[in-house]
Amino acid sequence: MEEVKPQLLKITFDGIEVEVEPGTTIMQAARKIAEADESQGHLVPPAMCYYKPLPVSGGKCRACLVKVSAGSAKDPRPMPKLVPSCITQVQDGMVVENTTNPAVLDTRKSIVEFLLINHPLDCPICDQAGECHLQDFAFEHGSAKTRYEEERRTFDKIDIGPHVQLHMTRCILCYRCVYTADQITDKRVHGVMNRGDASEISTYIEKAIDNDFSGNVIDVCPVGALTDKTFRFKNRVWFTKPEDAHRDCDKCCGKTTLWYRGDEVIRVTARKNTWGEVTDFICNTCRFEKKSTKDWVLEGPTKVKRSSVISANKYRKDLVAKPDFALKLAASQFKQIDDSRPYTTDEETIRHQSIENNDKANHRSLAANNN
């Protein structure tokens, strides 16, 4: 019998045509474009909550909102609201605007702002810095200043079992860890408590997840809310050297990345793909107990596939290619910053200068929004 091939759907994403199978989301279609042509990587909408290996994830952070300017060939009307590209399925003849639509980019900028207003911005002391998706997201789409003058919400740090620390203050409530926990255990120990900006990831009062795969919540966390206690404060990630390695493991795939400082393995993580996603979870033994080269068969240096603040400086500048008008916008904003101040080390003067500059920045941003 002849195999029946599903009818492919054609969609136009930022002017580029691509054919995908029915059931594909707009996000996946965009990723397909980028996978075929690396130079188009910047077209892919950012994802702060969606995580392909976790089936119910997505739709929450709204970072990936795009404009559907034609719904389908059959019904070419535009969709009235911006739609989350990570969970919206494509229709044949759909036309989507992402980086080509200023309203989309404007909204994205405000999503960065929303995600940052209650974020502690403590990157200098955060282990995630350098591989933090929120940093990357803010770097690429955010603004250098804040309009937020109020107090930020804070939480106490909580130990989740012996290896993982939860610092809720940094959490952006993407729910990825919750869905991971749901996959690996049926005990529902890792839900969300409370509402709104008081929501908390909880293990129902610090109950440890005694599960062999609990460490994976660290890898799926896009920010520094869930961190590896065996790696805490050991090093900045951009000083470490990642190597792919594997071992025979009776619990998991055994395929990992070892993070070296000199000859010392200071961290073991699962491997991430171009989109920062782990497709094969690893067990806690591989992650927390096998920290010696002799435990592993080395495969060679890990390729940095994803654009990030590290890759931007060290590896591949082209990964952060931005759309033209975003660069122009950035340039116009940078010009306005007053850098003619005299150099001083007097603390009082510096403090005043920075307050003054902040005020100016605040007024500028508002002036821009009033037009």
Add this chain to the structure above:
Amino acid sequence: MARKILTEHINVPGIETFDVYRKQGGYTAVEKAIKTMTPEEVVEEAKKSGVRGRGGAGFPMGMKWGFLAKPEGVPRYLVCNADESEPGTFKDHHLMKCIPHLLIEGMIISSFALGANKSFIYVRGELMYVIRILEKAIAEAKAQGFLGKNILGSGYDLELVVQPGGGAYICGEETALLESLEGKRGNPRNKPPFPAVKGLYQSPTVVNNVESIANMSWIINNGGDAYAAIGIGRSTGTKLISASGHIQKPGVYEIELGVSVDEFLNSDEYCGGIRKGHYLKALVAGGSSVPILPANLITKTAAGEDRLMTYESLSDGGFATGTMLGSGGFIVFDETACIVRNTWNFSRFYHHESCGQCSPCREGTGWMEKVLHRIEHGHGSMHDIDLLVDISKKIEGNTICPLGDAAAWPVASAIRHFRDEFVWHITHPQEATAPGAVYMGEMVLG
């Protein structure tokens, strides 16, 4: 006197019992529907009646029923939304408390029409005593053979379950309600899929408001066409309005859609006018989520026409000069009300009730509340006003569920129509924070 459909018998002593309700003609519609009509015919009557959802969005009920998917071998559900938590809205509470059998009867007819064998009434959790009343009514109806197996010998089975709500406003959003009903955290779902395709337990589901469903017994007894003859244009039938605020006679009123706002506000049959010695300043016509209107846009539209109590007339002028009928929470403000304080209060509510799933609503509602708090307490600066407008714009339309919009609209509309009052709070912090101080243009009260 205007015609009453829902509240005709509400004052008959003992109407909450089966016997008295039955004597007033109760349950005849169930008999008529189940014995003489097919489910499709019942749906047809609902469509003809033009009755629109009374929970806020105003979507035609018959059309919603028509969308229900009917795959073979999959159960279908009807869920009644009795979570009523919108500030300013208290009509469903009144109806269920006073005349519970009207809802039960509507539930039986509607379930029959949709082919549901198990239906739910999800009642706001704080209303335990209403839950008891409903449970008693269900037991009575069951004892009389109107519920349970083989209703009236027709072979149709229906079990009716009353579920206490999760204690959050967001559980009134239909998909959050379904999550909560399934025993999960009441987080709204992303749509599509819509409940009509994948609702409760991933099965096709219809969610309707208490008042929407309660209309069904009258519609079956008198016909959808008779219902459609009441009202104006696409606003058919009657509507319960919860009237509150600075009026002579607060309470729940049943109006024929199409009476003028002026009549509803000032006639003795309804609100009885603004309380003595005061005058109208502002109106929230459809529950806290809809845009607030200033005095000059309440009884007349911007085009100078009489404003009517209909879906269309209240939204005449769009958001620039109009509002919405919403859930019918009619909140009246006289000149002693401070709009800034009121806006802050609404904003506090939405901040407290945001489920926290999506970033614009989780962060934006809290941000707006804090800025409004600052302005109200004399610490605002001029750029805060535009900041608020900008935050509200960035929330609106970008969230998973309409709570984000509901939080944004009151703020945006208050600034649109009462900007000078916000400005005054900022330029006159001392006067503005004096006890009872209210801005009145040239004059300051208090």
